[in-house]
Amino acid sequence: MKNINIKLIATISVVIILAMNACKPKNAGSAVSGDAAKKTYVAPGKYDEFYNFVSGGFSGQMSVYGLPSGRLLRVIPVFSVDPEKSWGYSEETKPMLNTSHGFVPWDDLHHTEMSQTNGEIDGRWVFGNANNTPRVARIDLKTFRTAEIIELPNSAGNHSSPFITENTEYVVAGTRFSVPSDNANGDVAINTYKQNFKGYLSFISVGKEDGKMDIAFQIECPGVNFDLSHAGKGKSHGWFFFSCYNTEQANTLLEVNASQKDKDFIMAVNWKKAEEYLKAGKGKKVPVKYAHNTYSDETHSATSEIKTEVTVLSAKELKDICYFIPCPKSPHGCDVDPTGEYIVGSGKLAALIPVFSFDKLQKAIADKAYDGDFDGIPVIKYEAALYGEVKKPGLGPLHTEFDGKGNAYTTFFVSSEVVKWNIKDLKVLDRVPTYYSVGHLCIPGGDSKKPNAKFLIAYNKITKDRYLPTGPELAQSAQLFDISGDKMQLILDFPTIGEPHYAQAVSADLIKNNQVKIFKIDENKNPYVAKGEGESKVVRQGNKVHVYMTSIRSHFSPDNIEGIKLGDEVYFHVTNLEQDWDVPHGFAIKGANNAELLIMPGETQTLKWVPDRVGMFPMYCTDFCSALHQEMQGYVRVSPAGSNVPLTFSLGKTVPEATK
């Protein structure tokens, strides 16, 4: 019966699509075939098959979509403030955005990477990188919230991040903009790049059980731009591969000056070797300053710690950690196939795709098949590491993902297409246009050992005419392809937030049953919790007034407060007493210079409010909670400084009683 319904709807959709096509000029829309609606339709009340974690680009956030419907499920605030969720506005979340530069309210989140066990996505965490003020964030997939953010010293432009090793031993971060190290004098002429600028790669260890991040070590490398990276897997586990450009070491007009050489590099890093050197005490402890912020679901608050030391290994001095492999024309994507044998480099300006062999690389290192060195790092002969080249695949290859069936899928920005090719014989099998100028792509598990290659999502850089126009700024766009057959088939466009860069997708079964639904009120360890209305109160400490407030459908306790004076700082510590799923309460007060609070069941969150004038200030619940939601309100009376109105608070009494 259900099937018939779906078929009926699908048929109707097909008819509509056909009808539309009949009276429309041939354009991109006609690339969609008739059964697309059936493949992407998820009936009301039904779940999507996949979660899709998409970078929010310059929004600084991470978005979560359901696939195949393309429905937006949640925007997780990560590196940018979000007044809707009080992220960076509540007293409890402010420390999450602390850095060595102080509070930073915005960043640019480029890549997402999910934690893995044995090379397979395990559904525990998803990581994101901050490109501008270099940081890495870990998001807990039980709560879909940012649990931890760590800043990276000696770095600028954390772009080749947050890619991980196959058991999530490390998350890496490589500096895009080489700079003088943090404890060197940075006040030097910019044109001293070659002498003074260095590139640092950070290896952040991840706690096996709790996911806690810590910078295990950094590797100091020559000053170039580190662009993207991926870990080895299987046979190449223990190695990491980073693409590098600007090996010209230009410091101006990079568009021209960093595009001079025929080949730049992919840098192969033997991180197991680096670990050995670290154990042998070969690292130098260097004074730096960086923030490490963690959020606790017990205290419902964040702490920020400034750390002051990092251990650095020198790639130049410790000869056998790093090797350069020449790679044509400003390589961007650096992707390792599911077997761990093939490393695909994608030169942004190239018209071919080089595929390197891990076995050949090992042999080249053993044979010392070098072409000299670059700033003390051996450069392996191109042919000695090369498995082969995909000839004339398209223009401007960027990124590659894999289907686990021996095929690779590469995006081409300049020729605006996705090309499917066979890894073994390097032959092109299929190509489809994208609308327009595709950047990253994602196949569920497509950079892991076990891809689940039902769909491919292309994340486009240009949207142009794909949606209803909305002035000069248009929706960002993703496109969904069915890749279950020999030919790729476009089945859906869906708009995204910010600019979508890299994304990850995974079967919903791995995540959907692990969700935290409420926080247990008995386990709430926030110092300002009120466990029940009996504990609600207002306490004055000098000019600071702490309101221990509770909310339950549908009233606050207390809801009448008098005796606040101009010059006071008022802290509303609101505890949501509900213990049922999906019953948040909100809190807002007139004139607050920050945001609302959105408090989940069993949680305590704090809004700071500094009244700016004498008068009556209403407060109310912002999240529709019950039939009597509109009644969930209260008043705060603000008197002049020096007024003798006593501090009182009450609920359900028209005349406030004096404070005990």
Added chain:
Amino acid sequence: MKKILFAFTFCTSIVFFAGCNSNPTKDDFSTEEQTTETPTSTENGNPSYDPKRGEGKFTKIDVAATLDVAMATSGEKVSGVKCSSCHKMTDEKLVGPGWKGVTTRRTPEWIMNFITNTDAMIDKDPAAQAQLEICLVRMPNQSLSDDDARHLLEFMRKNDGVK
């Protein structure tokens, strides 16, 4: 009218046999995946709906003639965190009805089922539905443990004068 509605709901639930989630409103968030409306049997195999017992896991609660003071004290604590925001100890209605006399109006089983299986009971139990028409706020499920529920019952008994 009610009968027609019921018939309609019943037919719909056959068509979408996966389940008949009676339109969840913002207040209706059962922690269970689905609540199936099967008027003839309950989860624990109870043959038919018993309005005295309610619906839920509690079928027989042994209550002593005298008060268990320890349980009542624990129940009072639970009440302070999870119940007293909306219920007074007197017979005065606040958000929900006052607790005075509740242990004489309802059986121990009904009370414990209602406070632990709230959504299902509000959807089905005539007495709970009658209260909803008065209060207009669906009682939230406060995630009480079985012990919490038993202790609350004892506290309600204390409030009703059991010594």
